[in-house]
Every structure is written in structure tokens, then in C-alpha cells.
Amino acid sequence: xxxxxxxxxxTSWLVAGRTLFLLIHILGVVCFAYIVAKRLVPLFRGQxxxxxxxxxxxxxxxxxxxxxxxxxxxxxxxxxxxxxxxAGFIVLAMRAFxxxxxxxxxxxxxxxxxxxxxxxxxxxxxxxxxxxxLCMVIAVIRRLxxxxxxxxxxxxxxxxxxxxxxxxxxxxxxxxxxxxxFAAAKAAAQAxxxxxxxxxxxxxxxxxxxxxxxSTALHTLGRIYFSAYLLHEVTFYFLLCYRPFGIQFHVETSxxxxxxxxxxxxxxxxxxxxVSEEHLDQVKSFGVKTFEDFTWKQMLxxxxxxxxxxxxxxxxxxxxxxxxxxxxLTIKARDYSFEHYPVLGSSHNGKPLVGNIYSEDEIWSCTxxxxxxxxxxxxxxxxxxxxxxxxxxxxxxxxxQSLQKPLKALESRGNPYGKMEKKKADWIKxxxxxPTCNVKVLDEKNSADTLYFxxxxxxxxxxxxxxxxxTANILQHVGEKFGILGAAEKDSGHEVRRFGxxxxxxxxxxxxxxxxxxxxxxxxVTSDPHxxxxxxxxxxxVPPVEHISQVIAxxxxxxKIKFNPVENEKNVYTYHDPCYLGRxxxxxxxxxxxxxxxxxxxxxxxxxxxxxxxxxxxxxxxLFYEPKEDQRMGxxxxxxxxxxxxxxxxTACPFCMVNIEDAIKxxxxxxxxxxxxxxxxxxxxxxxxxxxxx
Ligand code: SF4
Ligand code: SF4
Numbered sequence: 001x002x003x004x005x006x007x008x009x010x011t012s013w014l015v016a017g018r019t020l021f022l023l024i025h026i027l028g029v030v031c032f033a034y035i036v037a038k039r040l041v042p043l044f045r046g047q048x049x050x051x052x053x054x055x056x057x058x059x060x061x062x063x064x065x066x067x068x069x070x071x072x073x074x075x076x077x078x079x080x081x082x083x084x085x086x087a088g089f090i091v092l093a094m095r096a097f098x099x100x101x102x103x104x105x106x107x108x109x110x111x112x113x114x115x116x117x118x119x120x121x122x123x124x125x126x127x128x129x130x131x132x133x134l135c136m137v138i139a140v141i142r143r144l145x146x147x148x149x150x151x152x153x154x155x156x157x158x159x160x161x162x163x164x165x166x167x168x169x170x171x172x173x174x175x176x177x178x179x180x181x182f183a184a185a186k187a188a189a190q191a192x193x194x195x196x197x198x199x200x201x202x203x204x205x206x207x208x209x210x211x212x213x214x215s216t217a218l219h220t221l222g223r224i225y226f227s228a229y230l231l232h233e234v235t236f237y238f239l240l241c242y243r244p245f246g247i248q249f250h251v252e253t254s255x256x257x258x259x260x261x262x263x264x265x266x267x268x269x270x271x272x273x274x275v276s277e278e279h280l281d282q283v284k285s286f287g288v289k290t291f292e293d294f295t296w297k298q299m300l301x302x303x304x305x306x307x308x309x310x311x312x313x314x315x316x317x318x319x320x321x322x323x324x325x326x327x328x329l330t331i332k333a334r335d336y337s338f339e340h341y342p343v344l345g346s347s348h349n350g351k352p353l354v355g356n357i358y359s360e361d362e363i364w365s366c367t368x369x370x371x372x373x374x375x376x377x378x379x380x381x382x383x384x385x386x387x388x389x390x391x392x393x394x395x396x397x398x399x400x401q402s403l404q405k406p407l408k409a410l411e412s413r414g415n416p417y418g419k420m421e422k423k424k425a426d427w428i429k430x431x432x433x434x435p436t437c438n439v440k441v442l443d444e445k446n447s448a449d450t451l452y453f454x455x456x457x458x459x460x461x462x463x464x465x466x467x468x469x470x471t472a473n474i475l476q477h478v479g480e481k482f483g484i485l486g487a488a489e490k491d492s493g494h495e496v497r498r499f500g501x502x503x504x505x506x507x508x509x510x511x512x513x514x515x516x517x518x519x520x521x522x523x524x525v526t527s528d529p530h531x532x533x534x535x536x537x538x539x540x541x542v543p544p545v546e547h548i549s550q551v552i553a554x555x556x557x558x559x560k561i562k563f564n565p566v567e568n569e570k571n572v573y574t575y576h577d578p579c580y581l582g583r584x585x586x587x588x589x590x591x592x593x594x595x596x597x598x599x600x601x602x603x604x605x606x607x608x609x610x611x612x613x614x615x616x617x618x619x620x621x622x623l624f625y626e627p628k629e630d631q632r633m634g635x636x637x638x639x640x641x642x643x644x645x646x647x648x649x650x651t652a653c654p655f656c657m658v659n660i661e662d663a664i665k666x667x668x669x670x671x672x673x674x675x676x677x678x679x680x681x682x683x684x685x686x687x688x689x690x691x692x693x694x
Contacts, residue, residue, distance in 0.1 A: 013222040013225050013226050014102065014103060014106055014225070014226065014229060015106065016226070017103065017226060017229070017230065018103065018104055020230075021103035021104055021229070021230075021233060022103075022104050024233050024234065024237060025100065025103075025104065025233070025237075027237070028233075028236070028237025028240060028241065029237075031237070031241045032237070032240045032241050032244075034343075035241055035244045035245075035343050036244060036252070038341065038342075038343045039244050039249075039303065039341075039343075041341050041347055042291065042292070042299055042337050042340075042341045042347070043296040043299050043300065044296070045292050046292060046294050046295050046296040046298070046299050047272065047273065047292075047293060047294065047295040047296070048272070048273040048274050048295065048296075049260075049273055049295035049296055049297040049298070050273050050274070051260040051261075051262075051297055053263075054263060057263060058259045058260070058261075058263070059259070061258055061259070061261065061263075061379075062255060062258050062259050065258045065261075065377070065378075065379060066254060066255050066258045066259075067090075069082065069083045069086055069377070070377075071375070071376070071377040072086075072377055074310070074375065074377075075308075075310060077142070078142075078148070078308070079377075081135050081138060081139060081142075082377075084131050084132070084135050085132055085135045085136075085172075087128070087131075088128040088129070088131050088132035088135070089132065089251075091124055091125055091128040092125055092128050092129060092132065092179070094110055094113070094121070095121075095122075095125040095129075095179070096175075096179070096232075096236060097110070098110045098113070099179065099182060099229070099232060100232075100233060100236065102229075103229055103233060119198060122183075122198060122200075122201075123200075123201040124201075126180070126183065126200050126201035126204035126205070126206045126207065127201050127204050129176045129179050129180050129204070129205055129206065130176075130180070130201075130203075130204045130205040130206075132172065132176050133173055133176040133177065133180075133205055136169045136170070136172050136173035136176070137173065139169050140166055140169050140170070140173075143162055143165055143166060143169070144162075144166070148309075149313075150308070150309030150310065150312065150313040151165075151307075151309055154325075157325070157328045157331070157332075161247070161307060164246055164247070165247075165307075168239075168242075168246075168247075168248050171235055171238065171239050171242075172239070174231065174235050175232065175235045175236060175239065176205065177205070178228050178229075178231040178232035178235060179206075179228075179232055180204070180205040180206040180209055181206075181209055181224060181228035181231075182225065182228040182229055182232060183200060183206040183210075184200065184206045184207075184208075184209035184210040184212075184213055185209075185213060185221050185224040185225040185228055186225060187199075187200050187206070187210045188210050188213035188214055188216060188221055189218060189221045189222070189225065191210075191214070192214070192215075192216075192218060192221070193218070244303075244343075245338070245343075247305065247306055247307040249303050249304070250303070250304045250305065250306045250378060253300060253303045253304040254304050254306075254378050256300065256304075257300050257301060257303075257304035257378055257379065257380070258378065258379050260297050260300065261379035261381070262379075262381055262384070264537075265370075265373065265381075265383075265584075266533065266536070266537045266584050266585065267537045267538070268383070268384065268387060268497060268498070268537075268538065269295075269384040269387070269388065271283060271286055271287070271391060271502055273295065277506060280502075280503075285392070285395060286391045286392065286394070286395040286500075286502065287387075287388045287389060287390065287391025287392030287393070287394070287395055287500060288353065288385070288388040288389050288391070288392045289352050289353065289354075289392040289395075289396070290349060290350065290351075290352055290353060291333070291336055291337060291340065291349070291350060291353060292349060293388070293392065294333070294385070294388070297381075298381070298384070298385055298388075299333075299337065301330065301380045301381060301385075302330055302333045302334040302337055303334060303337075304378050304380060305327070305330045305331065305334065305378065305380055306377070306378060307327065307331065308377065309327050310375040310376060310377070311326040311327050311330075311371075311372035311373075311375055311376050311380070311382070312325040312326055312327040312328070312372070313375070314371040314372060314374070314375045314612065315371055315372050316367065316369060316371065316614050316615040316617075316633045316636070317365045317366055317367065317627075317629075317633075319614075319633075319636060320629045320630055320631045320632065320633050320636060321628075321629050321630030321631065322361075322365040322627045322628065322629045323359060323361045323362045323365055323627070323628060324361075324362045324363075324365035324366055326372040326382050329358070329362070329382065329385070329386075330380060332357045332358065333353075333357065335357075336350065336353070336357050352392075353389070354389060354392070354393060354398075358389065360393065360398060360400070361627060361628060363386060363389045363390055363393060364390070364400055364625060364627060365627045365629075366382075366383075366386045367579070367615045367617065367618030367619075367622055367633075368383050368386070368387070368498045368579075368618075369579040369583065369615035369618070370383060370579055370583040370584055371579075371583065371612070371613075371614075371615065374583055374611045374612070375612075383498075387497075387498055387500055388500075389500075390498075390499055390500030391500040391502060392500075393500060394499070394500040394501055395500075400625055402624050402625055402626060403499065403621055403624055403625055405418070405624070406418075406621055406624045407496070407499075407501060407504065407621075410491055410493075410496060410504060410508065411504055411507075414490030414491055414508065414511070415456040415459070415460060415490070415491050416456060416491065416621060416623075416624065417456065417460050419460050421487040422487050423460070424454075424459045424460070424486055424487050424489060425439075425441050425459070425484060425486035425487065426459075427454075427458070427459060427465035427468050427469065428441075428468075428469075428472070428484070430465070430469060433469045433472075433473075436473075437469070437472050437473050437476050439452075439472050439482075439483065439484055440482070440483035440484070441483060441484055441485070441486035441487075442483040442484065442485060442486075442488075442519040442521070443488075446483055447483075447519070447520055447521075448481045448482050448483040448519075448521060449480070449481045449482070449521060449522050449523065450475065450480050450481060450482035450483075450521060450522070450523050450524070450525055451482065451483065451484070451485065451516060451519055451521040451523070451524045451525070451543075452468075452471060452472065452475060452482050452483070452484050452524075452525050452526070452527075453484075453485070453489065453492070453516075453524050453525070453526040453528075453531050453535060453545070454468055454484055454485075454489065454526070454527075454528075454531075455489075455491060455492050455526065455528045455530070455531040456491045456492075457528065457623075457654045457655065457658070458471075458527060458528060458654050459489075461654070461658070463657070463658075463661070464654040464657065464658070466677075466680060467527050467654050467657070467677045467679050467680060468527065469683075470527075470677065470679040470680045470682070470683035470684075471525070471527040471548050471679045473683045473686075474548065474551070474552060474561075474679060474682055474683055474686070475525065475548075475551070477560070477561065477686055477688075478551070478555045478560045478561065479560070480525075480551075482525070483519070483521075485512075485515050485516070485519060488515040488518075488519075489512065489515060490508050490511050490512055490515075491508055492508070492509075492512065492528075492530065492531040492534040492535065492538075493505040493506075493508035493509050493512075493534060493538070494530040494531060494533060494534035494538065494580075494619075495530060495619060495621045495622070496508060496621070497534070497538060499621050505538070509534075509538065509539055512539070513539055513540075513541060513542055516542050516543070517541070517542075521543055522543055523543050523544050523545070523546065524542065524543055524544070524545040524546070525545070525546050525547075525548055525551055526545065526546075526547060526548065527547070527548045527652075527654070527677070527679050528653065528654055528655075529547060529578045529579075529580035529581035529584075529585070529619075529652065529653045530580050530619050530653070530655065532545055532546075532547045532580065532581065532585065533580040533584055533585060536585070547581060547585075547587060547590075547652070548652070548678075548679050549581070549587060549590045549591045549594065549652045549678055549679075550587065550590050552590070552594050552678070552679070552682050553589075553590035553591070553593050553594050556593065556594055556597045561682065561686055562686070562687045563597060563598045563599060563682075563685045563686060563687060564599070564685055564686075564687050565598070565599035565600040566598060566599070566600045566601050566685065569600055569602075571601075571602070571647060571648050572602045572603075572604055572645055572646045572647055572648065573595060573601055573602065573603045573604070573646060573648045573649075573650055574603065574604050574605065574606050574641050574644050574646035574648070574649055574650070575591055575592055575595060575603065575605075575609070575649075575650050575651070575678075576606070576613065576616065576637060576641070576649050576650065576651045576656060576660065577591075577609060577610055577611075577613035578613075578616070578619075578651060578652055578653035578655075578656050579613065579615050580619070580653070581652055581653060582610060582611065582613050583611050583613065586611075588610045588611075591650070591652050591678050594678060594682060595650060595678075595681075598681075598685050604644045604645050604646050605644065606637075606640045606641055606643075606644045606646070607640060607643070607644065608640060614633070614636065614637050614640060615633055615637075616633055616634050616637055616651075616653075616655070616656040616659035616660055616663075617632055617633035617634045617659040617663075618633070618655070618659075619653065619655030619656070622655075623655070623658060632659070632662075632663055632666060633659065634659035634660050634662055634663030634666075635663040635666055635667050637649075637659075637660060637663065638660060638663045638664055638667055638669060638673060639667070641673065642669070642672075642673060646673075647672060647673055647674070648673070648674050648675070648676060649673065649674070649675045649676075650675075650676055650677070650678055650681055651675065651676075651677060651678070652677060652678040652679070653677075654677070657675055657677055660675040661675050
């Protein structure tokens with residue numbers, strides 16, 4: 001009976017404010033619904049995006065990346081903090097809802113949370129509120145004292161975001177204090193009257209506040225109880241309605257952004273979803289020129305960015321001072337959207353994006369390395385957007401001067417160097433190579449099981465031809481019946497596509513597909529990760545393709561390839577993951593397994609390796625484009641190899657080889673550092689008789 005009195009005393013403290021609380025509820029919900037509806041307007045005006053397939057796979061990704069916070073631990077401190085905050089929010093969601101309803105229905109108890117279950121839940125939520133509060137305090141200290149560099153906003157991108165971040169963190173902290181105070185005042189009042197009451201979790205924030213309130217007068221406790229409720233309600237709705245105006249909008253959008261994230265990231269987005277290649281001539285404008293040319297999912301990405309800076313922290317273009325920072329690519333678009341689709345007032349379409357919020361250099365500076373996408377915890381996509389913006393530039397004839405010549409050469413000769421097609425197979429005629437390795441050029445008379453797809457750089461570049469010859473030697477060594485297409489092979493078009501020249505890419509691809517089919521081969525091998533990626537993901541109806549590193553790793557396991565020990569035991573090797581072998585195709589272990597199989601070879605890892613590998617500077621047409629930068633990416637990579645204690649950089653891509661060798665020269669490290677392709681190293685170390693012994 002006494003307990004009943006105490007509870008009715010508590011509820012009566014809230015009854016006085018019931019009308020006010022109800023009004024705040026209605027106002028908060030209506031405002032939030034209105035703001036979200038306004039935020040959805042551009043998404044309805046955006047382009048189609050087919051993201052409704054494979055619901056179970058998508059749900060699995062929600063469990064992994066959203067609920068499981070899969071990518072957060074990649075940044076240990078910030079990631080751990082975020083995981084605690086996220087878990088706290090999930091646990092507290094029902095408590096916050098219950099508290100809100102209690103204001104208008106004082107005896108409300110969430111179904112399933114009465115009795116022991118409710119007591120247990122309250123203990124957990126007491127600790128959750130405490131953890132979230134502490135995380136807010138730590139986050140504020142990090143922002144103000146330690147100032148992680150990745151949160152900084154360079155002057156060219158506007159003003160610092162610190163004040164906004166602190167404001168939001170403080171609001172969440174206030175919410176936790178209000179929630180805890182509400183519970184503490186209730187417990188203190190009940191305890192003061194000697195009533196049985198639900199114990200608060202020991203050492204939690206509500207427990208500590210209750211200890212402070214123990215001897216507070218009952219009527220004062222009533223005021224605290226009422227004020228804590230009001231503060232909780234106002235802060236809750238203020239946060240709810242404020243979030244869609246900035247980075248905290250990701251709290252609402254992240255689940256959807258992850259559910260609708262691209263499943264097949266390696267495959268570039270089509271020019272227009274729902275328009276087949278045969279009907280592309282009916283598309284009036286290619287690519288993204290105005291904001292409304294983005295798809296609704298691309299716009300959802302803009303809303304979902306948490307401004308954590310991880311993408312830019314890992315972006316090689318940003319690291320070497322190119323005018324590109326993926327984080328700001330998103331933030332600029334989000335701000336544009338907020339400005340042109342305001343919450344108050346009517347929306348108005350704006351001017352072209354490039355030339356206003358983006359610069360041409362910014363869009364051409366990306367190497368499509370994928371580091372940003374690999375890092376983003378919210379699965380924000382960048383490569384498709386950048387390629388779409390380039391498609392728009394190409395469609396308007398805005399191609400950088402230095403790229404015009406190679407693109408014309410690709411159109412007329414099928415390679416960016418403008419070399420004669422008939423010279424494509426000249427690399428097999430080298431005097432010291434032809435007598436030992438007879439490479440067939442496939443035609444009506446010469447057939448083979450395996451096609452070695454060489455691609456332009458390995459065919460025409462004097463230095464890279466050595467990779468071609470090493471690859472051929474390896475294929476011959478393991479007994480592969482192989483040949484090349486010679487003059488019938490055109491550039492794979494991989495970079496052409498990523499530079500936004502979709503029509504030229506389609507012409508190159510169709511030519512190659514016809515030539516591959518005519519050759520009758522059953523499989524394809526290439527030593528070029530860009531060609532590998534194109535054949536595997538951009539081409540259709542071609543035989544299965546393998547990179548030479550996969551073939552070597554397989555044959556090392558079968559015993560067909562055995563190695564002689566390395567001659568210079570002082571050499572320390574490090575493996576540089578090419579972006580289109582590693583990050584885009586997850587081939588990380590095969591090249592390393594091969595290196596580790598060479599007797600006496602000492603191998604070290606660079607600080608940035610595997611899916612955090614640092615792009616060498618970009619392949620393909622990037623060789624013809626000189627963006628503004630403070631330092632070459634290759635030079636930074638060579639520096640990383642030296643810091644790891646290596647003096648030999650092994651890669652598995654001809655473009656990496658160009659950039660890294662060039663960087664070694666520029667850095668004046670000749671004699672101290674060398675670079676070698678995996679195929680060259682294997683060819684050099686292979687024990688000649690190993691295959692015959694099988
Ligand atoms: S793909 Fe690479 S270069 Fe392009 S924005 Fe992302 S990290 Fe930067
Ligand atoms: S895009 Fe992703 S990684 Fe980059 S700042 Fe936004 S949330 Fe962070």
C-alpha cells in the first residue's frame with residue numbers, strides 16, 4: 001500500500017505536465033516527418049537505381065555492417081567508441097520510447113518488460129546510459145584535445161566541423177543525463193519514503209545521481225523528476241529534428257544505406273539503369289551533370305556520410321595533395337542538396353555540378369583505387385559517382401588535353417600509344433627469348449587451350465615486355481598450351497571505361513570478345529590486373545580468366561613450379577598489392593604464398609598492405625594525365641617500402657611497375673631500392689626441371 005502511494009505520488013508529478021508533454025510529442029513527430037519528407041524530395045527526382053534484388057543477401061549485410069559494425073574496428077579507438085555508442089543506442093531505444101510514453105500514460109510498461117525481465121532490462125540500460133555518456137565525454141576530449149587529423153577541414157572546403165560535432169555530442173550526453181536523472185529521482189523518492197523500489201545498477205550514472213539525491217527534499221525531487229522528464233523529451237525531439245540537417249542524419253539513414261549498398265562493387269554502374277546498351281543512343285545525356293542526374297541511392301549516400309574522414313584518410317589522391325578528398329565530394333553534394341532542396345521553401349534545380357561545387361581536376365584526380373570504399377563503415381560508394389561525373393564531362397567534350405591523344409589512338413589503333421597493330425606481338429621476337437619460348441599467335445591455323453591476354457602496356461612498352469616474356473616462360477614451364485591474339489587483340493578498355501568513355505570501351509570490348517571467341521580458347525590468363533578486372537567483370541561471354549599470380553600459386557602447390565634459393569640473401573622483399581588485383585578482386589594471398597615459397601626470401605609487410613594498400617599512382621590512362629600534386633603516389637609508396645625495411649618491391653602489375661620504378665628514380669633511390677614483377681621474379685627463380693619431374 002505504501003509502495004502504491006509512492007508510485008502515485010511520482011505519477012502525480014508528471015500528470016501536471018501531461019498536456020505539455022503531449023504537445024511536444026505531436027510537435028516533434030510532425031516536424032520530424034515533415035523534415036524527412038522534404039529530404040526525400042531529391043531522391044524521388046533522382047535517376048533509377050536497381051537496388052531491390054536479393055533481399056536476404058542485403059539483410060545479411062545489414063546484420064554484418066550495421067548491427068555488427070564490421071568496419072568500425074579498422075580504426076581502433078574511434079571504432080571502439082562508436083561500437084559502444086551504437087550498442088548503447090540499440091539497448092536504450094526501448095527505454096527512451098517507454099520514458100516518452102510515460103509522460104502521457106504514467107503507468108505504461110513496455111510489453112514483455114514487466115517483472116524480472118523489466119528489472120534486468122533496467123539494469124542493462126542503466127549501464128548503457130552510463131557507457132554512452134562516458135563515450136560522449138571521451139569523444140569531446142578527442143575532438144578538442146587530441147584533434148585527430150582526419151577530422152580537420154582544409155580551408156578550401158569551408159569551416160571546421162568541430163563546433164557542430166561537439167554540439168551533437170553534448171546533446172546526446174544531455175539526453176543520457178536526463179534519462180539517468182529521471183530514474184535516479186524516482187528511486188531516491190521511493191527510498192526516502194522507505195518504500196520498496198527497484199535498485200539501480202551499481203556504479204551506473206543513475207545510481208551515482210541517486211546517491212547525490214538521497215537527502216533531497218521530496219518536493220524538490222518532484223521538481224527534478226518533472227524537469228528531467230521535460231529535458232529528456234525536449235532533447236530527444238530536438239535531436240530527432242536537428243539530425244537531418246547534418247552528419248547525424250546517418251543515424252536514420254545508415255540502415256537503409258547499407259541495405260541498398262551495391263552488392264557487386266567490381267562491376268561498374270551502367271550509364272543508365274534500365275537502359276540496355278542497344279538503346280544507349282536514346283539516352284540524351286550521359287553521366288552526371290546536375291545533381292538530379294545522380295541516382296536516388298547516390299543521393300542517399302550523401303545523407304548517410306558520418307563525416308568520419310576515413311575515406312579521405314586512406315585516399316592516395318588526398319595524401320599526395322591532389323585536389324580530391326572523397327569525404328568532401330560527399331559533403332559538398334550533401335550541402336548542395338540541402339541548399340537546393342530546403343526544408344522551408346521550394347526546391348530549385350541548380351547549375352552543373354562541375355564548375356560550381358566540383359572542379360574538373362578534382363574529378364580527374366581519382367585513380368579508382370577503391371581505398372575509400374574499402375574503408376567507409378557506411379558503405380558509401382565513390383567510384384561509380386566519379387565515373388558518372390566523368391561520363392558527363394566526356395559527353396560535353398571536356399576531356400583533359402593530355403588524354404585526347406591517347407583516346408584518339410585507342411579509337412583508331414586500339415592502343416593508347418598509337419602504335420601499329422601489326423607490332424603488337426613484336427615482344428615475342430626478342431633474340432634471347434624466341435629460341436627458348438615459342439609463343440603462338442592464335443589464328444585459323446594455330447589454336448590453344450589458353451589465351452594469354454597481354455594488353456597494351458605489356459605489348460608495347462619496352463620495359464614491360466619483360467613481364468610478357470616472363471609470363472610466357474612460366475606458362476610454357478607448367479605445360480600450358482597457350483597463345484596470344486597478337487594484332488587481333490585491342491586494349492582491354494578497362495581504363496577507358498573508368499575515364500567515362502563508355503562508347504569507346506564498348507567498341508574495344510566487342511572487338512576483343514569476337515577475337516577471343518574466334519580463337520576457341522577455353523581459358524584466359526593475363527599478367528595485367530586491369531585486363532583481368534575488365535575480362536572478369538566488364539566483359540560478358542568470355543572464358544574464365546585468371547591472373548598469372550593465381551596460376552603460379554596453383555602450380556607451386558602442385559609442385560610443377562619449384563624455386564632455386566635467392567642469391568642475395570641480404571635482399572628484403574615487400575609485396576605491393578595492385579589495386580585491381582587486391583582491393584577489387586581480393587587476390588592477396590596467392591602472390592604472398594608464391595614469394596614465401598622461394599627459399600631464402602625474406603619478406604616484410606608495408607604498414608599499408610592488402611585492402612589498405614596504397615595506390616601507385618593509377619594505371620592505364622593515368623600514365624597520360626598529370627594532375628596537380630605535391631608528391632607522386634609512387635614516391636610515397638617507395639618511402640613506405642623503405643620504412644618497412646625492404647629494398648626490393650615486388651608487384652604484379654605493369655602499371656605499378658612503371659610508377660614505382662619511376663618513383664625510385666625521382667626519389668634518387670636507385671641502387672638502394674629495386675622493383676620487380678612477380679612473374680619476372682618467378683621466371684628468374686624457377687628451377688628449370690621442376691615441371692618435368694611431375
Ligand atoms: S577511388 Fe582511390 S583515388 Fe579515388 S577517391 Fe577513392 S581513394 Fe581516392
Ligand atoms: S564517406 Fe564514409 S568514410 Fe568517408 S567520411 Fe563519410 S562515412 Fe566516413
